[in-house]
Amino acid sequence: MSIDRRRVLFLTGGAALAASGLSRASAHEYEKGGIKVEHPWLRAPRDGESDANLFMAVYNRSDSADRLIGVKSPEIGGFDLHVAPHFAVATDAIFFPNGSKVTLAPGGSFVHLSGIKKINPVGWGFELTLVFEKAGDLLIDAAIDAPDAAHAHDAEAMERWEKAHRTPQAGDAPVEDHRSGHEEQKGQGEAQPGVGEPQPAQ
Ligand SMILES: [Cu+2]
Numbered sequence: 507m508s509i510d511r512r513r514v515l516f517l518t519g520g521a522a523l524a525a526s527g528l529s530r531a532s533a534h535e536y537e538k539g540g541i542k543v544e545h546p547w548l549r550a551p552r553d554g555e556s557d558a559n560l561f562m563a564v565y566n567r568s569d570s571a572d573r574l575i576g577v578k579s580p581e582i583g584g585f586d587l588h589v590a591p592h593f594a595v596a597t598d599a600i601f602f603p604n605g606s607k608v609t610l611a612p613g614g615s616f617v618h619l620s621g622i623k624k625i626n627p628v629g630w631g632f633e634l635t636l637v638f639e640k641a642g643d644l645l646i647d648a649a650i651d652a653p654d655a656a657h658a659h660d661a662e663a664m665e666r667w668e669k670a671h672r673t674p675q676a677g678d679a680p681v682e683d684h685r686s687g688h689e690e691q692k693g694q695g696e697a698q699p700g701v702g703e704p705q706p707a708q
Pocket of ligand 1: 544659
């Protein structure tokens with residue numbers, strides 16, 4: 507996955523659309539049968555955790571109801587479907603009436619992913635297959651937002667995350683300086699080479 511892709515996710519994002527007040531079709535949508543999934547995104551696992559919640563807008567333009575019954579990815583251990591009280595029909599599926607738009611969002615329905623084995627950093631994408639009862643399998647690339655993101659492509663949350671997880675940028679002090687400092691500290695208090703063993707060259 508390239509940096510260009512990351513830029514694409516930002517440029518087609520909800521933040522820009524919200525700011526302009528437009529809701530034009532963007533590239534970040536996926537369609538199969540009568541089902542269209544728009545802006546799938548997830549809240550990245552918090553540091554040290556392996557769970558993430560997945561959100562999206564789902565349009566059902568077919569003339570029959572459909573249900574999301576599963577999520578597939580080699581990178582997840584499992585999933586469960588959480589249905590907000592006002593949509594509650596069953597907890598083993600998320601229900602999409604025909605002719606409806608249902609938004610999975612924080613505070614409402616969502617897909618909980620667990621046991622995530624490998625995931626890209628915030629700002630990148632995560633590929634998953636959504637399993638709809640009638641429309642079948644639909645491969646999506648969910649945008650990975652910050653763990654505290656309020657909506658898809660939450661630029662403010664992403665900025666906070668990047669500050670807290672800052673990696674060296676071009677123009678920063680060389681990485682080597684930083685690392686050699688750690689090595690000096692690490693050496694202190696560690697076991698000294700045994701008597702008679704070769705001493706490291708200075
Ligand atoms: Cu999007």
